[in-house]
Amino acid sequence: MITITYRKDNETLSHPWQITDPLPEGLFWMDMIAPTLEEHLAVEKRLTIEIPSKTEVWKNNVLNRLYVEEDIAYMTASLISKADSPYPKTSAVTFILGKQFMLTVHDITPTSFKNFSARLLRPHEKFHTSAHLLTGLFEEIVNRVAFNSELVVSSLDEVSHDVFGVNVLDKRVKKSSQFLKSAIKKLGAAADLNSQISDSLHSINRLLVFLKQVASTEATTAAAIELAISDTQALKAQCAFLSDKITFLLDATLGLINVEQxxxxxxxxxxxxxxxxxxxxxxxxxxxxxxxxxxxxxxxxxxxxxxxxxxxxxxxxxxxxxxxx
Missing domain, CATH: 1.20.58.340 (Magnesium transport protein CorA, transmembrane region)
Incomplete structure (x- = not known):
């Protein structure tokens, strides 16, 4: 599926695009969600650029996520999907930045992309350059990562109440051990999500530093990138704190289980x-x-x-x- 966003008569429009349709003037963002080979080749021909295949994206994700080729910046970051489900996962998302357009390629559907698409349709929401546009998208991505981090905080608060609550090891409560067993499961889920958030933040921070070097020619864009970098660093510090808290709660839970035994x-x-x-x-x-x-x-x-x-x-x-x- 391909969605295009463009400006027409001072209005921002967004809708699905078929490869047989002409590209409208004022196009500034093309979003490719799990593209087929036919769509992949058609977009390459229309935009006269090379789009990395899934195999190349995976290789770039491991070896070199960030590079410039023929004045086109290619960037790959790991983003989280299904963070509120029992099995969250990260997936590589490719960002291709030209002078007049931005192209994104991904197999998942991050909530941040939906939020940013809705934001673009607002009457007074304008981005002057493609770099400014990408920076705005990463503002939404970082905000979503912060939201996911708050999910970990809420889960750990709940575990803390279970572990140190009045019912734990209370002789009058026949099933106090169930609190501790449930706590271990919640800690495992929180540790998994927090680890994926940390990996995602690391890749996002690298991408933003690279973007600052290749595209921050405008003062507004440079300031926005710098702010996003500061936010990612603050979130990385929070992830480290949450990791320590998970370890503490796990030790406390295992200690209480030992006491109960x-x-x-x-x-x-x-x-x-x-x-x-x-x-x-x-x-x-x-x-x-x-x-x-x-x-x-x-x-x-x-x-x-x-x-x-x-x-x-x-x-x-x-x-x-x-x-x-």
Whole structure:
């Protein structure tokens, strides 16, 4: 699918474009979403430029994301999609910047692109150059990354309340361990999203620094790029902080699980201590020796029961005074 955005009679228009249609005058942005080979070749011919294929985009994403060829800047960044789903992912998005137009190629549909398209249709929203246009798009991209980072913050706040809440390890709550199991799952999801945000910010920051070098001839554009770079650096610092917080909460959660397991083991240990002395007494009187005077004594049975009770009560009193129970 290809969407074009252009100016006509002081009005910004945007609509899908077919390869058989002519290109309108005033075209300044062409957005290619999962283009077919036929669309790929047609756009190359119409704009007289080379568009990297998926294989080349992947190779450039690994080796060289940013380069200039015949006065055309080719840039690739990793953007996040489905951030609010259980399985967010990053995908390479290519930005091709000419003197009069901007071309974007991607397989995902980032929310920031939708927001920027709607922003362009506003009456007073104007971008004087293609570089200024790309800077405006990255303003939306960075804003969306900040929104995704807030999702991580909200998730960690929720986990923090679960881990350090009043119900955790409360004897009156039978299912307190469920809070901790749920917390580990949430921490795993938050760590995954935060890691992808960090990778995306790294690629965006590199792209903006490159864009500043090749396209910031206008003061307004240069200032906007500088502001976007500052925002990405601030978000990278926040990602580092959130990563530390995830580690802290994970350690705390595992520690509480260990405490809960120790409480269970302690219960079995206490029960064993209470019943071990009486068991020893009962074992003594269960021996089948011929000469055991207590066996023929009328008060032998009550005496044995009394000794067994004392053997359980005395350790209990002793442990209570020591504070071990």
């Amino acid at each position: 120790n409480v269970i083991i302690k219960i079995f240990s206490v029960v064993a201590v209470f019943f071990l002395p009486p068991t020893m007494v009962s074992s003594i009187y269960g021996m089948n020796f011929q000469h055991m005077p207590e066996l023929s004594w009328v008060g032998g049975y009550p005496m044995a029961l009394g000794i067994m009770a004392l053997c359980a009560i005395i350790p209990y009193i002793y442990f209570r005074k020591k504070g071990w129970l």
